[in-house]
Amino acid sequence: MTALRYDAALIDLDGTLVDTVGDFDAALNRSLSDLGLPAVSRAFIERTVGQGSEHLIRQTLAQAGGDASLYERAWTHYQHHYLAINGLHSAVYPGVVEGLARLRHAGLRLVCLTNKPVTFARQLLEAKGLADSFEHCFGGDSFERKKPDPLPLRKACEALGSAPPRTLMVGDSRNDVQAARGAECPVVLVRYGYNHGEPAETAGADAVIDRLDDISLIG
Numbered sequence: 001m002t003a004l005r006y007d008a009a010l011i012d013l014d015g016t017l018v019d020t021v022g023d024f025d026a027a028l029n030r031s032l033s034d035l036g037l038p039a040v041s042r043a044f045i046e047r048t049v050g051q052g053s054e055h056l057i058r059q060t061l062a063q064a065g066g067d068a069s070l071y072e073r074a075w076t077h078y079q080h081h082y083l084a085i086n087g088l089h090s091a092v093y094p095g096v097v098e099g100l101a102r103l104r105h106a107g108l109r110l111v112c113l114t115n116k117p118v119t120f121a122r123q124l125l126e127a128k129g130l131a132d133s134f135e136h137c138f139g140g141d142s143f144e145r146k147k148p149d150p151l152p153l154r155k156a157c158e159a160l161g162s163a164p165p166r167t168l169m170v171g172d173s174r175n176d177v178q179a180a181r182g183a184e185c186p187v188v189l190v191r192y193g194y195n196h197g198e199p200a201e202t203a204g205a206d207a208v209i210d211r212l213d214d215i216s217l218i219g
């Protein structure tokens with residue numbers, strides 16, 4: 001399996017391109033503090049990220065002992081804090097810049113496909129100098145359903161005019177694998193991301209890689 005077998009790649013953001021736990025930590029814990037609730041740990045955040053902001057905020061409220069009725073207020077505080085700190089406590093993973101350049105050099109068209117709200121995602125790609133690598137960026141609120149539903153992958157393939165079997169999904173979690181299987185896209189995972197506390201090898205991807213620039217070495 002080499003990159004040349006593909007026309008396009010759909011690349012996840014949190015845990016794949018950028019280590020964003022520090023941003024989540026800052027935004028969530030400032031929001032909890034605004035609500036008079038205790039902080040949650042980075043370990044909790046790391047195993048909870050990946051299914052979009054609504055899921056993360058609901059789980060965080062429960063973890064901090066807050067009532068579910070606080071959700072709307074928590075979301076408003078979270079949005080405010082996240083937009084203010086986006087990218088300040090996060091870092092592009094080693095091999096990402098090289099990997100994106102290699103994929104583009106091999107002729108692949110690239111889409112960033114994340115469960116993060118699209119406004120946060122675009123702001124982060126810009127802040128990290130990654131935005132120009134992608135033809136499109138779609139977030140968890142871009143379509144009716146988010147990963148692990150296959151819909152966002154199907155929509156991204158449609159936007160590119162690319163056939164799913166020739167469109168590689170690159171992610172870090174079982175949500176990416178499940179969505180890719182449903183859309184009939186091949187899928188590779190990076191080993192270093194956030195797979196709900198489980199090793200990436202257990203998620204059933206076609207391959208697991210150490211760095212994004214290892215992608216041409218697969219198979």
Ligand SMILES: O=C(O)COP(=O)(O)O
Nearest residue numbers: 013014050051052114115
């Ligand atoms: O849940 C999130 O916001 C993270 O989303 P991602 O891993 O799909 O980028």
Ligand SMILES: [Mg+2]
Nearest residue numbers: 012014015172
């Ligand atoms: Mg991810």
